[in-house]
Amino acid sequence: MSLDAIIQREFGRLQQDRTIYLNSAATGPLPERARRVAIEQADMRAEPWRYGPDVQFRTLDRSRELIAQLIGAAPQEIALMVNTSYGLNLAARSLPFKKGDVVVASDRDFPANIYPWMALARDTGIDFRVVPCAGRLFDEEALLAAIEQPGVKALVVSWVSFESGMQLDLQRLGEACRARNIWFVVDAIQGLGPLTLDVSRTPIDILSCGTQKWLLSPWGTGFAYVRKELVRTLEPTQVSWMAVEGSDDFTQLLNYRLQYWDDARRFEMVSLPYQDFSVMNAALEVIHEAGPVVVAARIRELTRHIIEWAQRHHGMQLVTPSDDHHRAGIVAVIPPDPRAASARLTARGVSHSLREGAIRLSPHFFTPVQHLETALGVLSE
Ligand SMILES: Cc1ncc(COP(=O)(O)O)c(C=O)c1O
Numbered sequence: 001m002s003l004d005a006i007i008q009r010e011f012g013r014l015q016q017d018r019t020i021y022l023n024s025a026a027t028g029p030l031p032e033r034a035r036r037v038a039i040e041q042a043d044m045r046a047e048p049w050r051y052g053p054d055v056q057f058r059t060l061d062r063s064r065e066l067i068a069q070l071i072g073a074a075p076q077e078i079a080l081m082v083n084t085s086y087g088l089n090l091a092a093r094s095l096p097f098k099k100g101d102v103v104v105a106s107d108r109d110f111p112a113n114i115y116p117w118m119a120l121a122r123d124t125g126i127d128f129r130v131v132p133c134a135g136r137l138f139d140e141e142a143l144l145a146a147i148e149q150p151g152v153k154a155l156v157v158s159w160v161s162f163e164s165g166m167q168l169d170l171q172r173l174g175e176a177c178r179a180r181n182i183w184f185v186v187d188a189i190q191g192l193g194p195l196t197l198d199v200s201r202t203p204i205d206i207l208s209c210g211t212q213k214w215l216l217s218p219w220g221t222g223f224a225y226v227r228k229e230l231v232r233t234l235e236p237t238q239v240s241w242m243a244v245e246g247s248d249d250f251t252q253l254l255n256y257r258l259q260y261w262d263d264a265r266r267f268e269m270v271s272l273p274y275q276d277f278s279v280m281n282a283a284l285e286v287i288h289e290a291g292p293v294v295v296a297a298r299i300r301e302l303t304r305h306i307i308e309w310a311q312r313h314h315g316m317q318l319v320t321p322s323d324d325h326h327r328a329g330i331v332a333v334i335p336p337d338p339r340a341a342s343a344r345l346t347a348r349g350v351s352h353s354l355r356e357g358a359i360r361l362s363p364h365f366f367t368p369v370q371h372l373e374t375a376l377g378v379l380s381e
Pocket of ligand 1: 083084086160161187190210222
């Protein structure tokens with residue numbers, strides 16, 4: 001089926017002119033297939049005898065499989081999580097840091113990448129260092145210089161900035177970390193979807209990603225990837241009753257053997273929202289059907305359109321780097337009066353975000369070019 005046919009089938013309601021949705025960096029819409037699964041799931045949940053452990057386990061197995069396929073991981077490296085923050089806290093609390101170890105992050109990163117480390121510094125005495133940005137942009141060179149300092153044990157970054165839309169080069173940072181034996185922790189929520197990733201080639205130790213934005217899934221779904229060599233060496237700090245071997249046999253739960261699964265299920269906090277993961281599976285199937293590379297390419301074309309428009313418009317400050325390798329699905333611009341521009345967009349039915357004084361536009365692969373034209377027209381007024 002062609003991409004346009006998939007878009008018509010799955011996102012028909014977003015093709016109409018009533019609402020112009022340029023806000024997938026905030027919340028991604030459910031594809032039609034996922035919406036239907038959500039309804040079926042509610043029906044099944046109203047009759048729980050249809051929703052036994054076999055269905056629950058099958059759902060989660062499928063989730064790990066679909067995610068693994070998306071990022072080039074093995075399903076055993078995927079722990080299902082209810083948001084991005086959980087996986088970032090997993091990194092902060094499970095990696096064996098000791099007092100004085102240095103953790104490096106970037107200034108202006110989303111708070112989900114900052115607070116867990118501030119709390120860790122307060123609780124354990126690690127040295128949490130925030131590297132200044134170059135203006136509003138992550139400073140990749142400064143991050144690379146910072147990890148050269150003695151005592152650095154981890155680098156923690158967002159793949160793509162929620163604010164500027166800048167993309168960091170994970171390959172470059174990951175290789176630099178690996179060469180120095182430094183853990184590389186990545187928040188992928190603003191990257192995966194507009195960009196593709198293959199963790200079998202890009203050295204990452206822990207990657208966390210909610211699927212509620214670019215991966216078009218319900219709130220309460222997400223995952224952490226933990227590199228397989230690391231899985232067995234890390235202790236879960238929050239211990240679920242299903243973190244241990246044999247816990248899927250509900251006929252004998254009372255043998256109390258604290259022997260963790262030797263895969264990433266040891267980090268999962270069961271019970272998980274099975275209904276929501278079923279819906280996520282349907283959404284990921286749509287992305288796989290369209291093709292992650294095709295999805296990313298379409299988003300790149302749309303964002304390029306906005307960039308070129310901003311470059312032509314005097315008085316419109318483009319925050320996002322203009323070259324394809326340094327951005328993803330977010331374009332941030334600062335018009336002369338951002339609040340007034342935001343109010344104008346809202347009044348005309350253009351869903352967008354106002355972040356740190358900039359207008360943030362985030363089209364997805366289903367966004368009609370005409371919608372962009374309309375939104376940019378409103379911004380130009
Ligand atoms: C970079 C980044 N990380 C994390 C989040 C959200 O974290 P969580 O999935 O825990 O709500 C967002 C957006 O809300 C984000 O932009």
